Amino acid sequence: MDPRNALQLASVGDIVDAVVAADRLLATVSAHRAELIDEARRRSELSEATTARPAGARWDARTVARRELLSELACALRLPQRSMETLLAESEALVHELPATMSALRAGEISYRHAKAMIDHAGSLPAESRKEFEEALLPQASRLTAAxxxxxxxxxxxxxxxxxxxTRHEKCAGDRAVHLVPARDGMAWLNAYLPTATAHSIYNRISDLAISLQRPDETRTLTQLRADVLSELLIDGVGAPGTPSAGLGQGVRATVLITVPVMTLLGHSEEPGHLEGYGPIDPETARRLAAKAPSFIRILTHPETGCVLSVGRSRYKVPKDLRRWLRVRDETCRFPGCNRSASRCDIDHGLDWQFGGRTDSDNLANLCPPDHDLKSETGWSVKHARDGTLNWTSPGGRTYSTDPATPMGPAPPPPF
Structure with a gap:
């Protein structure tokens, strides 16, 4: 063997050893993080006894303490609050319910993914069965991949x-859900969590329809045909994806907000449009969607800066105009880390109405109902800047800023 090759192999081996050591360190740090998170939970619960709630408050001291802790940690770690809630529960389980798994994680013998699998499966068992389950399964965690x-x-x-x-299926069926996950280049994933029989029935149905459309001159793959069939069934209510560029069907029409630069709409520019809740879409798609829109909310953008110049006042009631304007500006809930669409949010007065807050753009923002309640019932506070930036202060004194999704000029003055 060439000595140089032997030296190279030895060097690679050393690097592999270093990677393994780093991975073990990550596991140790994950265990330490779980201990710290659980200690924060413990101290938060201790604070309940000293937290006085004002008369008429909708949340009790326990709820306030937990929501403040979750939001503090979520913002500090830049996690959605639901993800933080999961991490909080996992930390509590490791510290108090699965001590052997915690010890293995702390020693770097298993990864956090292995520990999470143990939590997920052992946690659904009765408390008296968990220790035996953990003892039987844990030795396999150190020699198997997490999957x-x-x-x-x-x-x-x-x-x-x-x-x-x-019995277990009936409980889990209550968690069925559909999630939209943005991807790159104008694409997205539509994920559904369903009972197995339902999921298989849907997949078999779209597969049968896709197969029936295969022809010698059909250029689409079976996978592409499945996607087109699903789209047509859900949007149009018919399974005939023969026209890939077809717009919305004759049934229920989806409601989305699309901002299209006026020069793009006229065909004089290739600047991307903006799809609410996603981001940039290609000019051709933007023009096609605009052409098939049953109505317009007039939103003109500067062809060079992209700054919104005007929002059409096509409604008699001013609050609806302002809601449209704020929906364009905010796009999502404006609490740090929240991505819920503004179309499913409340309009919040930064300075409460009863304390002299004004109903104008400088004092209004979209907040989802849970975060609206969080602001109203806990120590979170917010200040609005003229450019639409929201500056948040947590109960613990940490500060966070959220920027408007769309640059806006001053809002049209409400004719109250």
């Missing part, structure tokens, strides 16, 4: 769980 271990733990849970699968 393999998850599958092994799932099978063991099925054998161990005292409840029938029917």
């Amino acid at each position: 393999k271990f998850d599958g092994t733990a799932r099978k063991a849970r099925e054998r161990t769980h005292p409840e029938t699968i029917r």
Whole structure:
């Protein structure tokens, strides 16, 4: 063997050892993080006894303490509050319910993904069954990939769980959901969490329709046909994806907000449009959607700066005009880390109306109902800047800023 090759292999081996050591360190740090998060939870609960609630408050001291802790940690770690809630529950489980798993994580013997799999499966068992389950499964975690271990733990849970699968399925079916996940280049994932039989029925149905459309001259793959069939079924209510560029169907029409630069709309520019809740879309798609829109809210943008110049006042009631204007400006809930669409938000007065707050753009912002309640019931406060920036201060004194999604000029004055 060439000595140079031997030296290179030895060097690679050393690097692999270093990577393994770094990975073990990550596990140790994850265990320490779990301990700190759980300690924060413990201290937060202790503060409940000393927290006085004003008369008429909708939240009790326990709810306030928990929501303040969740929001403080979520903002500090730049996580959605729901993700932080999961991390808080996982930390509590590791510290108090799965001590052997916590020890293995602290020693770097397993990764956090392995620990999470143990939490997910052991946590759904009765408390008296968890220790035995943990002792039986944990040795396998150190020799299997996280995915393999998850599958092994799932099978063991099925054998161990005292409840029938029917009872457990009925409980889990309550968590069914659909999620939209933005991707790159004008694409997105539409994910559905459904009962297995329903999911398979849907997949088989769109597969059958897709296969029926295959022809010698059909250029689309079966996978592409499935996607087109699903789109046509959900939007038009018909399974005939023969016209890929077709717009919305004759049934229920989706409501989306699309900002199109006026020069793009006229075909004199290739500047992208902006799809609410997603971001840039290609000019051709923007023009096609605008052409098929049943009505318009007039939003003109500067062809060079992109700054909104005007919002049409096509409604008699001013609050509706302002809601439209704020929806364009904010696009999502304006609490740090929240991505809920502004179309499903409340309009909040930064300075409350009863304390002299004005109903104008400098004092209004979209907040989703949970974050609206958080602002009203806890120690969070917000100040509005003239450019639409919201400056938040947490109960612990940390500060965060959220920027408007769309640069806006002054709002049209409300004719009250």
